Amino acid sequence: MSQAHAVIPVRADRTRSAPLSRRAGCLRQPFGAARIGSRLLRIPLFIAGFLVALLALADGARAADQLIIGSQLEPTGLDPTITASSATAQVLFPAVYEGLVRLEADGVVKPLLATSWDVSPDGKTYTFHLRQGVRFHDGAPFNAEAVRFSLERIIAADSINPQKTELTALDHVETPDAETAILRLNRPYSRLLQVLGWGPMVMMSPASAAGNALAPVGTGPFRFFDWKRGDSIVLVRNPTYWGRPARLERAVYKFIADPNAALAALKAGDVNAFDAYPAPENIAALQADPRFKVDTGLSQAKTIMALNNARPPFDNLQVRQALSYAVDRRAVIDGAMFGYGEPIGSHFPPQEPGYVDLTGRYPHDPAKARALLASAGYPHGFTVSLKLPPLPYARRSGEIVAAQLAEVGVHVDLINLEWMSWLEQVYIHHDFDMSIVAHIEPMDYNIYGRDNYYFGYNSPDLQSLLHRLDAATEADDRRSLLKDIQIKIAEDAVNVFLFDLPVFVVRDARVSALSHLTPVQLVDLAGTSIEAGDGTADGATGNAAWRGVLACISVLAIALLSGALWRAGPTYLLGRLGLLAVVLVAASLLIFVVLQIAPGDPARYMLGMDAMPDSVAALRHRMGLEGGAVPRYLRWLGGLLRGDFGVSYTYGVPVADLIGERLRVSLPLAIYALLLSSGLAFLIGLYSALRRGSWIDGTLSAVSQLGLAIPEFWLGLVLVLVFAQHLHWTSAGGFPGWQGGFLPAVRGLTLPAIALALPQAAILGRVLRGELIDALGEDYVRAARAKGMSERRALFRHALPNVLVPVFTLLGMQAAFLLAGSIIVENVFSLPGLGRLVFQAVTQRDLIVVQAVVLVLVAAVVSVTALADLACATLDPRWRGRRER
């Protein structure tokens, strides 16, 4: 994708600039051409030397009590009570936030912030006795008032808690004294204790709750320290923790979305552990590697092929059962999960207490499936669609299931959807036949009793079982009712139950186990330790470097503006700038309109599958998503004119800050790549033009051709493999940030800059060679040669100065592309750049961010074009005349 983007501007500009260069062709030495020419040859040498010096630099100091944990998903906010993002809870719970109780791996509820509790015989009153002397990180006391605040906030009318539906039984909380909280229910709800152990039910302080999405304050063993969006979250030990203090001084979560980058980061030692490692195909190799230990386990995620029970042919029990017989679970697990994962026969994870093994209910039996289909009236099968969310397990399972169903005559159209479209079509509008997804919420068998749930199952029998379970307080009754529920769901073959998703935690062999509490899928870092961990030391400020970059750009722009003013006059200059403004306003309208066509709702994305409609409406209100498109556009435009880009829907911080953070990576990267590519391109172009037709010219041309033909991510992969994994010269990815100093930051950008620069250099080199050869063929150069001028002198003195204008125009276009077009390179190297920001924003429908980034890019391209025009006006005296034609 981005490769295309990379190449297009250049091709276009090559043709655009061709007449231009010839027009400038009569210019005699606009500036010291000969000197520039020989200097240009030296630039690549400088760059090469610089690179070698950088790569030879050693890492900073190593801290012993810091753990760096890789993780695929980055939280969108840091408050687990207002977002369904599993990443939020994964990072912050129970490290930063704690609940009243703690759910152990075997499903048992243990005391945490509550030391004990009593349940009334009617199951409608829960009295919690709270731990004393507990304080929040900001010093506020934890007491009954905090419990009342935290729980009543969840059930409030304007609550946007993703699990609000689990607390509908709660009526109110009473606080007879500071150490006692009494929960009054409006009906018996025996799940309550387990539910209180979940991430969205954590305890917060009334004083700080409002700011928790950005600066979380809890009672846990770690305090929140810093969040570099798109890159990492840092937690530090809480010295005043009520329990045993954490052994680690710091825990750093590093977000690496790309599975390959995750592997590279582990192998290069950039991370000490990887939580929920995403690629089962690499587990065997990691297990065999003595440097690593792999903990595998089962999760709460029940992977099912959901059938739309409300729609023919799946309203027919025999059809649903036929599909259950037709699917070979073992083959799906082998093919999609490389053998990891456990088959399931109902909506229940095998490791939970109360599990009943129903995998034998529908053994793989294609003949029986065909017979059932025939008796249901489909002797020749039928055609259905299978809509898949963008998750590797779903996509892979989908391909296999489709092939298996084809064997019994069911033709499956695979439809791969991005996440937002999946939520809209399948989950909200129930517009689907079949879908594959893993339900990660613990103990969510109650979704089978919900009205109007997406798979459209409606059974009064099951609903009565669920009601009886809610009212049952005796453990034996609960167990037997749970069993009946599992059997009923399996007998009705509501969905095709595939497998329980495995979880992998890969860790450096020196890291002690990250204890994993399976019911809520979390990492408990409190007891984790590490022998001599790696980590780079924090250094002095690197802001000076960053300001230097900005200053250079400003100086260049001002120089061009004054140059144009001097040459072409104020009328011309003002005309160009006015045009620029008009284009930008028109572009803002176009961007806004185009983005309105995207279906999907950021509020729904934030709150996830189990959110109640009024929670979504409340969040939409907070995000300012109400009202028509026209007022929203005018509000946005008005904000832009005041320099206000708005507030990100998902991150909740000003968009300008987000873009600013990303530009600190993207802009230096673009400049770095540009320096490399132009250095290389001038070498190739000048040499090939000088020795055109020689074997070196031929070789260079062949290499350039090849450089253009290699997909970008291949190049990135190879670079990581060689320089990070084998030679250990650089880290495999990530960005250390400017605060660590100039050199480490530049070092971190070196491999991605090379990956970006090589294809660009190939393009630029070829264009330069063509332009130079054309220029050398011009009459005046031939005349000069006829008078005895040497080839080299003709090249540097005549040809080179005349191609500089088109070449710099092209360079400008490349710079604009490099700013954000490099999403693939950013992914391969997990850099928190502009490209990844915009990709993430568009998948989450954080359209206000997308609008702003696209506008910034448009502004960059249009300004570069305008500046190039100004450069031409400055350099070519006849330009003005042409303009006024």
Added chain:
Amino acid sequence: MKAPVRIILGSAVIGTVIAAALLSLFWTPYDPTAMNIAERLQPPSSVHLFGSDPYGRDIFSMILAGARGALGVALAAALIGIGLGVPLGLWAAAGRSWVDEILMRACDVVFSFPAVVVAVLIAASFGPGARNAVIAIGIFNIPVFARLTRNAARGQWNRDYVWFARSAGRSALGISLTHILPNILGLLGTQATIQLSIAVLADAGLSYVGLGTQPPMPSWGRMLEESQTMIGFAPWLSLFPGLAVVLTVLGLSLLGDGLGALRRLHRSPGE
């Protein structure tokens, strides 16, 4: 390399790819979509020439069938670019300066849209499929051809024969179609080959972010993307689709280069 050599070499490679695409319509060693979990992840052998994938599908058959998708997407995207970009470019060249300015600035704006954003929007709005890959790539071809046509056509408008045609009272539209267009066809053809090669790469890039050709139809880009994490233990999974992409792009780009060089040799003085 001399122009004719490049053209011959490029044509040979592209001819092979086209032949593979055509062949796959009638015959492949195995059904490219047929899975056989028992024979998964076989290295290249006489049974599976290029090995088999994690589902036990035959890579060689998938490469043959994937040629269809790669060529189809590239061709369709180029047609979109030519169909809309060339008329716009002719108009910009023939029209008044403000028309030119508006069209060229519009090109800048379209151009600076991040391609991935456009692809996600298209997939979200029009549903998934190879179609959205074609549209996404095609959209970026429009400004390329528009600019190219505009620049080349402007050169033609300054030529004497156009002045004669104008003084003979021919309309701008007529001149554009009968005089300008035939004179820039060679240039457009060269650019088209280049855009084709870019589209093959772009299709692979789209698959990288999960937006390209949909399964079970084999796609080189998707094969590359899905095999990334398996390079360590099954290198053949990414080697062969990678080679297919590289060779096709190389072939197209050699062909384009050769044609360009040939045109440069034969062009009339002053063009």
